[in-house]
Amino acid sequence: MRQEINLVLQKQGVKKEIRKAFVWSVGVFIAVFAISIISIIVSAILSLQLKNRENEINNIVGQIRQEAEKTNKIMALNERLGSINSVFTQRIDIIDEFLWILSQSPANLGFRTAEVSNESISFSIESDDLVSINTLLDRIYNLEKTSAKVKKADVLSFSKAGEDGNIYALQLKFQIL
Amino acid sequence: MKDLLLLYYQKYRTYFVPLTILVVTIFVFFNIFMPQVSSIQEKLSQLGNKADDIERLKKNLNTIQSFPTENLDSNLSTVFTALPSSKDILSIYLGVINAADKADVTISGFSLKVGTLYSKKKTEVEKTTPALSASLNVNGGGASLTEFGKELQNTLPIAELKHMTLSQNTGTYEISFFYKSYQDTFNPTRSVVEVLSGAKLKTIKRVQGGQQ
Numbered sequence: 001m002r003q004e005i006n007l008v009l010q011k012q013g014v015k016k017e018i019r020k021a022f023v024w025s026v027g028v029f030i031a032v033f034a035i036s037i038i039s040i041i042v043s044a045i046l047s048l049q050l051k052n053r054e055n056e057i058n059n060i061v062g063q064i065r066q067e068a069e070k071t072n073k074i075m076a077l078n079e080r081l082g083s084i085n086s087v088f089t090q091r092i093d094i095i096d097e098f099l100w101i102l103s104q105s106p107a108n109l110g111f112r113t114a115e116v117s118n119e120s121i122s123f124s125i126e127s128d129d130l131v132s133i134n135t136l137l138d139r140i141y142n143l144e145k146t147s148a149k150v151k152k153a154d155v156l157s158f159s160k161a162g163e164d165g166n167i168y169a170l171q172l173k174f175q176i177l
Numbered sequence: 178m179k180d181l182l183l184l185y186y187q188k189y190r191t192y193f194v195p196l197t198i199l200v201v202t203i204f205v206f207f208n209i210f211m212p213q214v215s216s217i218q219e220k221l222s223q224l225g226n227k228a229d230d231i232e233r234l235k236k237n238l239n240t241i242q243s244f245p246t247e248n249l250d251s252n253l254s255t256v257f258t259a260l261p262s263s264k265d266i267l268s269i270y271l272g273v274i275n276a277a278d279k280a281d282v283t284i285s286g287f288s289l290k291v292g293t294l295y296s297k298k299k300t301e302v303e304k305t306t307p308a309l310s311a312s313l314n315v316n317g318g319g320a321s322l323t324e325f326g327k328e329l330q331n332t333l334p335i336a337e338l339k340h341m342t343l344s345q346n347t348g349t350y351e352i353s354f355f356y357k358s359y360q361d362t363f364n365p366t367r368s369v370v371e372v373l374s375g376a377k378l379k380t381i382k383r384v385q386g387g388q389q
Contacts, residue, residue, distance in 0.1 A: 018191045025195040029202040036205055039213035046220035053227040060234040061365045067241050073249050074241065074370055075363050080256035081377040083357050084335060084384065087260070087306055091337040095326045098341075110319060114343040116326075 092118045097149065097176055104139045106132040112169075122156070122173040128166045133158075140172065151175040230366060237370040244372070252381055259333045259384040262359040264309055268334055269354045273313060276328035282317030285347075308337070308353035315348045322348040333384060 064071060098116045105125070109132050114123035127133055137155065144153040156171035258268060266289060277284050290310040315325055322343050329338055329352055340351040362368070373381075 014191075018195070021192065021195040022198075025198040025202070029198050029205070032202050032206050032210060036210040036213065039210055039217060043213050043216050043220065046217060046224065050220060050223055050227065053224065053231060057227065057230055057234060057366070060231065060238055064234065064238055064241065064365045067238075070244065070246065070249070071237075071241050071370060072361055072363060073253055074244050075361070075368065076359060077249070077253050077256060078371050078373070078377070079359060080253075080260055081373070081380050083306065084256060084260050085376060085380050087335055087337075087355055088380065088383075090305070093330060094338055094341065095323065095330060098326075099323065111343070112345065114341070116341040116343075118339065 094118055094121075097121060100149070101174055104143060105136045108132055109136060118176075120173055120175050122171065124169060124171045126161060126167050126169050128168065130168060133168055133170055136170070143174075149176055151177050233369065234366065237365070237368070240370045240372050244370075255333075255381065255384055257359075259335050260306075261334055261356045264356055265334065266309075269309065269311060272332040272334060272336070272354070273311070273329070276325060276332045277315065279328045280317065280321050280325035282315045282321045282325045282348075284313060285316050286312070286314030288312045306355045306357055308355045310339075311350075311352050311354060313348075313350040313352065315350065316346055317348070319343070319345060326350060331386070335384070 094116050098114065098121055101121050102111065102123075106129075108129060109125050109127050111123040112126050114121070125133070125136070140153045140155070143150050152175040154173045156173050157169070158171075159169050161167045161169040261268060269289065270287070273284060273287060288311065290312075315322060317325065325348065326338055326341050329336055329350065334354050334356065336352050336354045338350060338352050342349045
């Protein structure tokens with residue numbers, strides 16, 4: 001009798017276990033099926049949105065193409081101005097450098113010859129005013145020490161010139177940065 | 178062997194249905210759900226890109242439509258005079274004559290190196306922008322010669338004075354006149370149409386000053 005009861009109980013336990021496995025498997029299947037359906041719906045909605053956005057893009061591109069001539073002009077204007085700006089910022093204005101060096105000399109001293117490049121500026125002066133020449137030399141000496149523009153300043157020669165020997169000639173060379 | 182299989186079947190046949198459901202579930206998961214997930218990710222990324230495209234395109238359209246048209250053609254002509262798209266010998270010559278007039282000097286010699294020559298000493302600008310080299314001999318007073326050098330830098334096409342030798346009444350100048358080829362590369366979906374910045378408007382005014 002006890003054995004029979006045990007067998008029945010064992011059978012009931014197994015049935016319960018099978019039912020549990022069935023319920024679990026169906027539950028998991030329904031869950032996976034449901035999220036699969038949801039993902040398909042989401043994907044379809046996204047496809048629709050993509051299509052809408054593509055249509056919107058085509059619409060705007062169409063409007064831009066209608067203004068093609070104006071667009072090309074604006075693009076060309078921007079490109080040229082960019083290039084011109086880059087030339088303006090990169091090029092060296094040697095005239096400004098030259099005029100700045102000249103501005104250091106006393107007003108009564110004008111240059112006789114000058115050679116200007118983007119690396120150096122040399123010029124010569126002839127004058128009978130020894131005081132002014134001396135002032136210029138003093139200023140050049142200070143320039144070399146204090147100016148960030150001047151890398152090196154050299155007095156190439158200083159001589160007496162002219163028939164009566166009262167004219168002084170000075171040759172200067174500046175290496176500029 | 179057959180009996181053994183039969184015995185196993187008898188023992189586990191009740192598990193057959195849940196097991197089949199599990200297999201179908203795994204199939205659905207890997208063949209339907211997973212591909213959809215990766216497709217959704219891809220579409221989301223595409224949507225993001227398209228949103229960026231739309232934003233850029235709307236900006237471009239807005240810039241194009243609001244761009245003032247009254248001076249567009251004249252400005253375009255000015256900038257192409259300032260920086261021609263090819264070796265424009267005539268406009269260089271006219272620029273030199275114009276500068277000479279302004280500085281009150283006379284041109285006694287003018288030569289242009291039209292071909293591309295190898296040059297060791299390229300200035301910073303010449304490394305990025307091609308240029309035509311010109312040599313000029315000029316007669317005039319001392320101040321006029323300096324003034325002429327300044328006018329050359331302000332004239333159009335834009336130029337860079339590289340070397341200048343001055344004596345009492347004559348001057349020689351080596352100058353580079355810039356040009357740059359232009360190709361229309363506008364692509365509605367990729368290019369960005371810019372409004373003219375303050376710096377660019379200033380540049381227009383500056384080159385217009387050189388044109389006068």
